[in-house]
Amino acid sequence: MSPKPTVAVLDYGSGNVHSAVRALARAGAEVTLTQDTDTILNARGLVVPGVGAFAAVMDALKAIDAPRWIGRRIAGSRPVLGICVGHQILFERGVEHGIAAEGMGEWPGEVTALPSDVVVPHMGWNTIKAPEGTQLFKGLEEERFYFVHSYAVQSWDFDQTIESMHPPKVTWSHHGADFIAAVENGPLAATQFHPEKSGDAGMALLQNWIETL
Template sequence: MSGKPDVVVLDYGSGNIHSAVRALERAGAQVTLTKDTESVLNASGLVVPGVGAFAAVMSALREIDGPRWIGRRIAGSRPVLGICVGHQVMFDRGVEHGIPAEGLGEWPGEVTALPEDAVVPHMGWNTVRPPEDSVLFEGLKDERFYFVHSYAVQSWDFDQSIESMNPPKVTWSHHGTDFIAAVENGPLSATQFHPEKSGDAGMQLLRNWILSL
């Protein structure tokens, strides 16, 4: 036993997986790249990466029964971290080229195109506005993170009227319009940006997540 938290990166055919694996290892986790059901369910943390089109990512996840395993982990308060399109699919749906596709529905919201007057794809470094009580962004005030995307969730419609609930922590960024850059909601966290490509700031964010496992 290494004493390091064990983290599974979900292997469902998405690109950019190996850079995420290496970053998580540098951040202090013992990482396995797999789609093995037992490993996915029992690991201390599960990372859901994603690049490309929303519908294609959802299709690939369904091929390995990913929505079921992700849902079981969240229902059992087992930590999950989504990255980029892995963040987007946590919402109700995505609309690309006018065609809607169902997401995992963990959060209400629709992934839509960034404004036409914004330069797309939004590629490069950008600041974010996390809430004061953020765990992911602890010690990361005024840092910048690396984004590569043309679509985003541009409004937050979560019903926070139930006082007994701990409301999700929502982090915003801006590119042509405000959009959701990250969400922390109990066992489920997700970032629109790529922490594995975000230098020291991204590494600290991954450490913050790993320390919370």
């Protein structure tokens, strides 16, 4: 039997990380909750969770130099999975209550409030529209996933004019407006929803990701 792939879950003070740790272990990974640099850089996969405000999560990540570690993994084609606000901070910036904060800028886009004419937070199960060739949603295109958020990226403007580049695969959902539910971009992937709270569908998605490690 081959050894389980190692997955580091970034420990930077974000709440509710233990449910993600348990879910990844059930999905077949050897999981460590850590902020140790060597473990983060050398694990087969890194998961960046996140709950709360965009700016607060970025501040907490910067406090332990996590953006540099995440960037080094991406540059070395080592898989990273962001979840919820861990998905949002990969975009250029977030705007909450009129205050803008810079994100990591791996993808273009701004995290903004969902439309005011719908109930927020968007809390509960929702469908997704996955692109062709998706790895994360392989066999899960008709499933529902569990969301808890009031902000999202609601447009995508990625420069796809470079012929040698494989454009990211973008998955959408809808709550008052279309918003980005997930992105797959080489070693970097992220979901706005919580796979660890999404029952069998979320477990299967984590297994799909672990298969890429």
